Amino acid sequence: MKTTAAAPTAPLLLERNGAIATLRFNRPDALNAIDVPMANAFLAAVQTVAADPGVRAVVLCGNGKGFMAGGDLTTLRANPVQGAIDILTPLNAALPLLAQMNAPVIAQVHGAAAGAGLSLLLMADYVIAAESARFNLAYINLGTSCDVGASWALPRIVGLRKALEIALLGEAFAADDALRLGIVNRVVPAADLETATAALAQRLAAGPTVAYGAMKRLMRASMDRALPEQLAAEKDAFVHCAGTEDFRAGVEAFHQRQSPSFAGR
Structure with missing residues (x-):
């Protein structure tokens, strides 16, 4: 059953369809540019899904013609310094929650x-x-450095040299280029985007949610740890997962030569 936890005119819509939560940016007339109300709504929505163990997959998407055109330049033109602080503070609080939550986070990108x-x-x-x-x-192109984690994520995904090229030249690139660089995982015809995303979200929502969270945290921390530290973290995570209901179900299904049914616990 699909439910929406905000008014249709809210800057961000939190929709729930079973174990899947969708955070939909909803300023289509501004190409979903982030202003202060949207930034605060994004933090509130992320806090809500992060605190709900029933959420087993999260989708980020945008209404209208595009995913998101960046920060709201009207806000930043009126008050550059305070506007930047007011937008970035809630965003910077939300992003670690997305990274640390067990539920996998899918970005559905168009435009x-x-x-x-x-x-x-x-x-x-x-x-x-x-x-x-x-x-x-x-x-x-606006005379500023990046924000919202780009300087952390982009070099890890594409390598330092290519990250600097993308950042310093400020040139647009197409979906096929993003796929080749590893910025996106999959490219589909626009008409198939929602269906393909829904199928992926359903697949992930039926998976071992605790193990997903452990895998996410291990991968994200791996480049900041020496090998002995990472091995210790892997051991701790595996031992924790070994005590879950899903691990027992997975092992039993393997012995029974059946597909496992995971409860996310």
Whole structure:
């Protein structure tokens, strides 16, 4: 059953369909540019899904013609410094919650993903894009450095040299280029984007949610740890997962030569 936890005119819509939560950016007339109300609504929605063990997959997407065109320049033009602080503070509180939660986070991208829009999708666990999607880090074209985790995620995904090229030149690139660089995982025809995303979200929502969370945290921390530290973290995570209901179900299904049925616990 699908439910929406906000008014249709809210800057962000939190929708729930079973174990799948969708955070839908909802400023279509502004190409979903992030203003202060949207940033605060995004944090509130992320806090809600992060605290709900029934959420087993999260989808980020945008209404209208594009995923997100970045920060709201009207806000930033009126009050550049305070506007930036007021937008980035809630976003910076939300992103670690997305990274640390057990539920996998999918970005569904169509149209423009620029500036903070590109930064946000870089922080997702899986990105599926329409063939017509266009990407641009774009910050340099406005005379500013990047935000929303781009300087952390982009070099890890594409390597330092390519990350600097994308950041310093500020040039747009197509979905096929994003796929080749590893910025997106899959490219589909625009008409198939929602169906393909829904199928992926259903698959992940039926998986071993605790193990997903452990895998996410191990992978994200791996580049900041020496091998002995990472091995110890892997051991701790495996031992924790070994005590879950899902691990017992997975082992039993293997012995019975059946497909496992995971409860997310």
